[in-house]
Amino acid sequence: MSKDTGIEIAPGIFWVSRRENSLLERNIYLRVFEGDGRRINLLVDPGAPRDRKVLDENLSEIIGGMSRLNVAFANHQDPDVAFNLGFLQQLNPELFVLTSEDTWRLLQFYGLKDDYYRSTESFPGGRARMKTGQELQFVPSPYCHFRGAVMLYDKESRVLFTGDLFGGLSFIPDLQADERHWEGVKTFHQIYMPTRESIALALDNIRKLDPPPKMLAPQHGSLITGEWIEFYMEKLGRLPVGLNLLLDSRTKENYLAAVNAVFLELNRSLGPEEFARAVKHLRNDGSFTNIIQFGPSGVVDIKTDLNTGLELLTTELFDHLPGKKDMVRRVMTRVLLAREIPLPERLRHEATAREGLFEM
Ligand SMILES: [Fe+2]
Ligand SMILES: [Fe+2]
Structure with missing residues (x-):
């Protein structure tokens, strides 16, 4: 039987979730940076309490336990994205949190410590150079779907962690997306994204990335790689969502x-x-x-x-x-x-x- 969790989706990046047969599956990612004789363990979008068991199993196997995490990144403050942060910081009081200022204002209420947070805006040019040598870029995606939503681009692996943007309902629970997954992505965006303008703005920010991403890793649904990146960007770019649908229905x-x-x-x-x-x-x-x-x-x-x-x-x-x-x-x-x-x-x-x- 093929592995159903703890899968290395790119060098140093692990998908540390498991499918639970729900429509709104969460994807949690672990990025292990190595270089200059150091190791930095970063968790992306740490998930909700019901993800803890599989998170614990995977982190124990890959880095020796949840307390070995050094940094956690949150795209925004929703409970499916970030509820586990308070728990993780209790396990490791030195766990550092990275997120946008607007997100932090709400995120802190999960019981997080002010002195172990740094805003993505505080890094010059929105870029952070890790002590291990790799570069992270913070890519704002305002109103996709929270005003402070921010994506994380790992330049070495060329994986872009997109949060809810490119997320999909798991009508088909595969880890890799193809054209059959569009229906789940479309429905999710029509429900959760406020307007097509917010998506267009985020897509523009993605198109400016140099080098361009090889993989889009959303917080829900399937990973989008290779030729499917353009397929999904193009389709999402002209999808009426949220308020567009509501206002259109009133004409x-x-x-x-x-x-x-x-x-x-x-x-x-x-x-x-x-x-x-x-x-x-x-x-x-x-x-x-x-x-x-x-x-x-x-x-x-x-x-x-x-x-x-x-x-x-x-x-x-x-x-x-x-x-x-x-x-x-x-x-x-x-x-x-x-x-x-x-x-x-x-x-x-x-x-x-x-x-x-x-x-x-
Ligand atoms: Fe969300
Ligand atoms: Fe979400």
């Missing part, structure tokens, strides 16, 4: 497409005559202008704010299709949720009122 086009999709389905279910009767009042609602504006092939405009327009539509459909409320509710809920449009009050209230528990 008028999205609402109009949703209303027309609802009408198409109702037309199919009810038949053209009953459907025409149900929407007759919308076509001529008696007010000075029709709030929902019809063109030859469907709804072309909503004259009020978009959510009010949807409220009106729901009320009209419920009032004119009293025996078909369940069907209308089902169709509207499915279409609106698929387009990330908030459900109209009336749709939500009717749904909860049916439970017989709440007034609203």
